[in-house]
Amino acid sequence: MTIIVNGQERTIEEGATLLELLKKLDLEEKVMAAAVNMQIVKQDQWGEHRLNDSDKLELLDFVGGG
Numbered sequence: 001m002t003i004i005v006n007g008q009e010r011t012i013e014e015g016a017t018l019l020e021l022l023k024k025l026d027l028e029e030k031v032m033a034a035a036v037n038m039q040i041v042k043q044d045q046w047g048e049h050r051l052n053d054s055d056k057l058e059l060l061d062f063v064g065g066g
Helices: 018-024
Strands: 002-005 008-011 033-036 039-041 056-060
Touching (some): 018 033
Antiparallel strands (some): 002 008, 033 056
């Protein structure tokens, strides 16, 4: 199935979870917040949240600065 991650189209396995996607992209330790179709998914739900075809994800990390 096809999803959009931070504006880029990606193909993933049917029924994949948000956590599985993050592991596949090697982002598990970097992402601090995730939204699927403009809805925040809490970090403790990433392993249970199943992705669907055409989902739009925004993955955010926080960078310190000044």
